[in-house]
Amino acid sequence: MASLALSSLILLSLLQILRCLSAANISVGSSLSTTSDNSSWLSPSGDFAFGFRHLNNSDLFLLAIWFNNIPEETIVWYADGDNPAPRGSKVVLTTDGLSLKDPRGQTIWSASPSTRVADEAAMLDTGNFVLIGNGSNYVWQSFENPRDTILPTQRLDLGSMVVSKVTEANFSKGRFELHFTNGSLVLNPVAWPTRFNYKPYYNSNTYSVNSSESGHQLVFNESADIYIVKANGEIVQLPSGNELLNPRADYYFRATLDFDGVFTEYARAKNPDDNQGWRPLRVVPENMCLAMFHDIGRGGCGFNSYCSIENRNFSCDCPPGYVFVDPNNRFSDCRPTFRQGCGGDDASRDPEELYEIRELNNVNWPLGDYERLEPYNQTMCEKNCLHDCSCAVAIFDGAGCWKKKLPLSNGRSIATGFSKVLFKVRKGNSPDFAANSGGNKGISPLLGALLLGGSVFFNFLLLVAFCLIVFVLPKRKYGNYNFQDSSNSESNLRFFTYNELNEATDDFKEELGRDVLVNEDEIAMADKCRLQKWLMVAIWCIQEDPSKRPTMKTVLNMLEGYLEVPEPPCLSSFSIAVES
Numbered sequence: 001m002a003s004l005a006l007s008s009l010i011l012l013s014l015l016q017i018l019r020c021l022s023a024a025n026i027s028v029g030s031s032l033s034t035t036s037d038n039s040s041w042l043s044p045s046g047d048f049a050f051g052f053r054h055l056n057n058s059d060l061f062l063l064a065i066w067f068n069n070i071p072e073e074t075i076v077w078y079a080d081g082d083n084p085a086p087r088g089s090k091v092v093l094t095t096d097g098l099s100l101k102d103p104r105g106q107t108i109w110s111a112s113p114s115t116r117v118a119d120e121a122a123m124l125d126t127g128n129f130v131l132i133g134n135g136s137n138y139v140w141q142s143f144e145n146p147r148d149t150i151l152p153t154q155r156l157d158l159g160s161m162v163v164s165k166v167t168e169a170n171f172s173k174g175r176f177e178l179h180f181t182n183g184s185l186v187l188n189p190v191a192w193p194t195r196f197n198y199k200p201y202y203n204s205n206t207y208s209v210n211s212s213e214s215g216h217q218l219v220f221n222e223s224a225d226i227y228i229v230k231a232n233g234e235i236v237q238l239p240s241g242n243e244l245l246n247p248r249a250d251y252y253f254r255a256t257l258d259f260d261g262v263f264t265e266y267a268r269a270k271n272p273d274d275n276q277g278w279r280p281l282r283v284v285p286e287n288m289c290l291a292m293f294h295d296i297g298r299g300g301c302g303f304n305s306y307c308s309i310e311n312r313n314f315s316c317d318c319p320p321g322y323v324f325v326d327p328n329n330r331f332s333d334c335r336p337t338f339r340q341g342c343g344g345d346d347a348s349r350d351p352e353e354l355y356e357i358r359e360l361n362n363v364n365w366p367l368g369d370y371e372r373l374e375p376y377n378q379t380m381c382e383k384n385c386l387h388d389c390s391c392a393v394a395i396f397d398g399a400g401c402w403k404k405k406l407p408l409s410n411g412r413s414i415a416t417g418f419s420k421v422l423f424k425v426r427k428g429n430s431p432d433f434a435a436n437s438g439g440n441k442g443i444s445p446l447l448g449a450l451l452l453g454g455s456v457f458f459n460f461l462l463l464v465a466f467c468l469i470v471f472v473l474p475k476r477k478y479g480n481y482n483f484q485d486s487s488n489s490e491s492n493l494r495f496f497t498y499n500e501l502n503e504a505t506d507d508f509k510e511e512l513g514r515d516v517l518v519n520e521d522e523i524a525m526a527d528k529c530r531l532q533k534w535l536m537v538a539i540w541c542i543q544e545d546p547s548k549r550p551t552m553k554t555v556l557n558m559l560e561g562y563l564e565v566p567e568p569p570c571l572s573s574f575s576i577a578v579e580s
């Protein structure tokens with residue numbers, strides 16, 4: 001009897017162990033949260049994990065799939081890179097699919113099989129996360145919803161898209177898209193934030209009017225080859241790499257549309273101690289600098305930047321006197337560190353005293369010339385550019401002089417040919433934007449004298465704002481509004497003022513955004529900035545509710561730049577007044 005009890009006990013434990021061993025799959029009701037210590041579901045081999053990844057320098061998390069057995073823990077899929085999940089979020093598996101809920105229980109992302117029911121889920125050893133339903137069919141797969149990366153055994157059907165990240169650490173949708181839609185593999189730059197597709201910089205040209213001869217599937221096969229299969233079974237290889245890694249089983253592979261726009265197949269030794277990391281095996285296109293060439297848009301690098309390539313490694317640099325708009329992102333635009341143009345006092349001074357020419361060799365911005373002077377020599381070319389307010393750069397090709405304005409696009413290094421790029425930069429220690437922000441020191445005594453009392457100041461600003469509208473912004477439409485014939489004049493005037501101020505503020509914001517790249521005359525920019533700030537302060541000061549109006553001290557601090565000027569609220573009560 002005792003032995004029977006003992007054996008059933010052993011049997012039970014054995015069953016328990018067996019269940020544990022095979023319980024790699026995730027059952028309905030399971031969940032992961034950002035707050036639990038080990039928040040991931042592993043594939044049977046442990047190669048891949050599904051779960052939350054903390055984003056650097058933030059309290060946000062990415063629901064993701066990553067290589068789990070290497071120190072890099074490279075992410076290969078993510079639910080929604082544009083809207084990472086806040087701390088306290090949770091992902092739950094229900095029969096309706098996967099749903100990601102924020103701490104308040106709102107669904108912020110979901111994977112729902114359209115008609116079928118999910119019975120369980122599994123993180124597979126291929127890196128594919130699947131929802132299983134209707135017997136053992138996959139009713140949803142991460143492989144069918146790729147982000148920036150594809151993996152061996154993954155196939156892209158017609159209509160698929162892969163989107164690059166913004167930067168290495170920013171998982172929002174970036175500047176490049178891979179489309180496999182019309183029989184061909186195509187890479188497009190996109191205009192952020194609208195995602196308008198510019199002309200492709202790579203096209204596999206595997207489209208055919210005869211559908212059986214047209215591209216049908218993009219295959220990343222088990223032995224890490226990437227190719228296009230036509231409907232008739234024919235295989236078309238992508239431009240191939242030259243490095244052979246053997247044995248293949250010792251390596252992990254992935255192909256990523258990198259944030260620089262290059263579609264790259266990488267390999268990494270499975271041995272976590274191998275310190276070579278991910279090595280590129282093949283790159284499409286092979287020369288990004290040559291491939292990216294469009295009459296509109298940035299080209300391979302940002303505006304005012306230029307592209308160079310070494311060992312298939314492509315990088316971007318800023319010309320002399322220019323720096324990256326985002327110092328941490330080499331693919332961002334470049335901006336001049338000095339004032340351009342002839343604004344301010346410059347008009348009365350000799351441009352040759354203010355500016356000098358710096359030379360750059362073997363680089364060209366082939367598009368965007370606005371003037372060609374020929375025959376001309378280099379001295380004349382330089383002089384001409386120095387004296388021309390619009391000229392930012394002149395290219396001297398030995399016989400002629402090609403003048404260009406900002407922003408420059410499609411810049412790239414060129415191997416041969418006689419051409420000198422002549423950059424016009426400000427002499428001496430060119431003042432930078434930041435260094436010059438204290439330029440409005442003069443206003444405080446004036447303001448101080450005007451600040452007599454709360455209501456006086458309020459009326460004064462109202463008057464100033466009104467004068468501004470009538471005299472400074474005469475181009476605006478005033479509609480049918482009759483200033484004289486207004487019974488309820490103060491409040492109507494205030495409403496009118498508010499609307500005008502608001503519109504003017506928006507216009508200025510837009511204009512300022514554009515000015516940064518061209519680096520409009522610094523003084524003009526500073527004036528615009530100040531004007532915009534004054535407009536916003538004025539809106540605050542004409543709030544109907546006096547308790548909302550800022551105190552004198554606050555106003556002073558805002559005008560002096562010690563305090564940020566917050567977005568002013570809408571004057572809602574006035575909207576009613578105007579509609580009636």
Ligand SMILES: *[C@@H]1O[C@H](CO)[C@@H](O)[C@H](O)[C@H]1NC(C)=O
Pocket residue numbers: 022023024025122132136
């Ligand atoms: C887990 O899912 C895989 C993939 O569908 C399936 O082959 C396997 O039988 C499942 N395992 C269990 C224990 O249900």
Ligand SMILES: *[C@@H]1O[C@H](CO)[C@@H](O)[C@H](O)[C@H]1NC(C)=O
Pocket residue numbers: 038040042
């Ligand atoms: C989760 O934690 C348990 C113990 O708390 C540990 O045994 C297990 O290996 C952990 N799993 C992962 C994926 O880290």
Ligand SMILES: *[C@@H]1O[C@H](CO)[C@@H](O)[C@H](O)[C@H]1NC(C)=O
Pocket residue numbers: 115116134135137
């Ligand atoms: C369920 O699976 C069977 C094959 O296993 C398939 O024929 C059928 O279409 C599936 N049903 C749905 C709703 O997908």
Ligand SMILES: *[C@@H]1O[C@H](CO)[C@@H](O)[C@H](O)[C@H]1NC(C)=O
Pocket residue numbers: 055056168169170
């Ligand atoms: C976070 O920062 C570390 C160290 O700076 C870096 O190695 C890692 O790649 C970063 N993670 C992401 C997701 O960018």
Ligand SMILES: *[C@@H]1O[C@H](CO)[C@@H](O)[C@H](O)[C@H]1NC(C)=O
Pocket residue numbers: 166170171172
């Ligand atoms: C990521 O890039 C997008 C687009 O440029 C930007 O709007 C967003 O603020 C960035 N996110 C982070 C965390 O920097």
Ligand SMILES: *[C@@H]1O[C@H](CO)[C@@H](O)[C@H](O)[C@H]1NC(C)=O
Pocket residue numbers: 182207
């Ligand atoms: C597919 O590509 C071909 C060749 O580039 C083009 O002529 C055709 O119009 C495209 N078809 C569609 C539906 O985009």
Ligand SMILES: *[C@@H]1O[C@H](CO)[C@@H](O)[C@H](O)[C@H]1NC(C)=O
Pocket residue numbers: 210211212213232
């Ligand atoms: C399409 O191509 C196949 C071969 O791949 C050929 O047999 C067939 O005749 C072609 N059809 C037409 C309409 O040309």
Ligand SMILES: *[C@@H]1O[C@H](CO)[C@@H](O)[C@H](O)[C@H]1NC(C)=O
Pocket residue numbers: 221222223224225227
């Ligand atoms: C992958 O494709 C290559 C051809 O490009 C072929 O030689 C190889 O056998 C394929 N491997 C598998 C596992 O299908």
Ligand SMILES: *[C@@H]1O[C@H](CO)[C@@H](O)[C@H](O)[C@H]1NC(C)=O
Pocket residue numbers: 310311313
């Ligand atoms: C490519 O550039 C990166 C970063 O600049 C560098 O670490 C790497 O060694 C370069 N690779 C080659 C082949 O030049």
Ligand SMILES: *[C@@H]1O[C@H](CO)[C@@H](O)[C@H](O)[C@H]1NC(C)=O
Pocket residue numbers: 377378379380
């Ligand atoms: C360039 O041309 C100007 C006017 O044609 C001439 O005076 C000057 O000497 C030339 N300079 C050189 C270096 O040839």
